[in-house]
Every structure is written in structure tokens, then in C-alpha cells.
Amino acid sequence: MTRGSAAFFMSISRKCVPFTPFDGELExxxxxxxxxxxxxxxxxxxxxxADELGDLGYRTIPEDVESAQLKVTHHHYDHxxxxxxxxxxxxxxxxxxxxxxxxxxxxxxKHIGYMGYTMQLKAMYEGTAHEIANEIDKGSRADVVVLxxx
Amino acid sequence: xxxxxxxxxxxxxxxxxxxxxxRALYPNGFKVGNSLGGPGMRELQRKVLWDALGLxxxxxxxxxxxxxxxxxxxxxxxxPRVRS
Numbered sequence: 001m002t003r004g005s006a007a008f009f010m011s012i013s014r015k016c017v018p019f020t021p022f023d024g025e026l027e028x029x030x031x032x033x034x035x036x037x038x039x040x041x042x043x044x045x046x047x048x049x050a051d052e053l054g055d056l057g058y059r060t061i062p063e064d065v066e067s068a069q070l071k072v073t074h075h076h077y078d079h080x081x082x083x084x085x086x087x088x089x090x091x092x093x094x095x096x097x098x099x100x101x102x103x104x105x106x107x108x109x110k111h112i113g114y115m116g117y118t119m120q121l122k123a124m125y126e127g128t129a130h131e132i133a134n135e136i137d138k139g140s141r142a143d144v145v146v147l148x149x150x
Numbered sequence: 151x152x153x154x155x156x157x158x159x160x161x162x163x164x165x166x167x168x169x170x171x172x173r174a175l176y177p178n179g180f181k182v183g184n185s186l187g188g189p190g191m192r193e194l195q196r197k198v199l200w201d202a203l204g205l206x207x208x209x210x211x212x213x214x215x216x217x218x219x220x221x222x223x224x225x226x227x228x229x230p231r232v233r234s
Contacts, residue, residue, distance in 0.1 A: 020155045020172065082189075084190070087195050098203075104203070136154065146199065147157070147171075149182070
């Protein structure tokens with residue numbers, strides 16, 4: 001990590017925790033998944049693993065996705081288990097089970113997959129993160145977001 | 151603008167803790183690539199997801215990573231032991 005990025009990293013950690021209280025009930029809540037595990041639809045353009053700086057893009061995943069339609073493109077973690085069962089990083093089927101059992105109200109209209117790995121921390125923090133937040137805020141009808149890495 | 155409550159499931163708790171996430175769960179001993187558990191371990195995946203969602207209802211200190219044990223995960227993966 002360069003000195004400049006380390007200084008930026010430390011300045012982020014000194015800020016207040018971005019906490020939003022949860023005032024609702026899980027059984028009345030819709031849940032979205034946002035994963036940095038490089039998950040995307042097979043028909044979507046894969047994340048660019050040839051870019052040494054990391055791919056700053058993200059992919060939107062629809063509510064009615066079948067887990068078999070998903071894959072992982074990522075070169076910074078061993079995703080062989082996710083290749084067998086996407087739920088280890090993107091628990092869409094597990095979420096549907098919770099919905100079927102009435103423990104949550106529903107699965108959000110939109111979910112997000114991105115790479116997470118980047119050497120462009122500022123661009124990720126000031127660009128991609130805001131774009132993902134807007135996608136979830138405006139299009140997902142989510143009451144709660146579950147975040148996963150890899 | 152009202153935010154949306156979030157909860158993170160992390161398998162890199164030291165890294166995650168530096169960013170002080172509002173709510174975070176670390177399933178003890180889970181390796182990178184197994185945030186919810188091993189492939190096909192549906193009961194375990196459900197337990198981890200439900201515990202993560204449960205943090206929304208608990209009065210935990212924002213910015214701290216909560217550790218939970220899931221002994222059944224050891225049937226799939228045991229982290230390497232460091233010799234003392």
C-alpha cells in the first residue's frame with residue numbers, strides 16, 4: 001500500500017460510522033444483496049481481471065434470477081466453492097427460503113455484484129460506492145442490505 | 151435523506167474492522183470464498199444469514215465486528231493451526 005493510499009485509508013476510518021438504525025421488523029422487510037465477490041449474470045460482460053488496477057464497474061442482478069444464471073469473475077480469491085454453489089457468497093436461494101418461511105417479507109427487486117478489489121480506492125469510494133448506493137436506493141425497494149465479500 | 155440499514159458478512163474481520171462497518175458478522179474460521187459457509191451447506195448458510203440479519207435487531211455498538219461460532223463448518227474446512 002502506498003503512503004498516499006494509506007493516508008487516505010486512515011482518513012476514512014476516522015470518520016463517523018455510517019449507521020442507519022433499523023426501526024422495522026424483519027418479517028416486514030425486503031432484503032437486497034450487494035456482493036464484492038465478482039458475481040454477475042453469465043450473459044453480462046465479465047469483470048475485467050486483466051486490469052491490474054481492478055475493475056470499478058458493477059452489475060445489477062434482477063429479483064427473479066436463478067442461481068444457475070450466475071457466475072463469478074474474480075482473480076483475487078479462490079471462488080471454486082462459489083462456482084459450485086453461488087450461495088456461499090451470494091445467498092439468493094437462502095434468502096428465498098427465509099421469505100418462504102415468513103421470516104422476511106421479500107427479496108429486493110435488484111441486487112448488485114462488483115469486484116471489490118481495486119487499487120483505485122478514491123474512485124471506488126467516491127464513484128462506484130455512490131453509484132451502487134443509488135441503484136439500491138432508487139431501484140431495489142430494499143429495506144435492508146446484506147453485504148458480502150468473497 | 152434516510153439511509154438503508156446494512157449488515158456485512160465478512161471473512162476478513164481485521165480488514166473490515168478498519169473501515170468500521172455499521173454492523174458486521176464474522177463467522178469464526180470461515181475462509182475467504184465461504185462467506186456463508188461451504189457449498190451445499192444450506193442449513194449453515196441459512197443460520198449465518200439469519201444471524202447477520204439478526205444484528206439489525208440487536209443493540210450492538212456500530213463499527214464493531216461480531217464473532218460467532220459455527221462448529222458444523224469444521225466438517226468442511228479447518229483453518230491451518232499455527233505452531234506455538
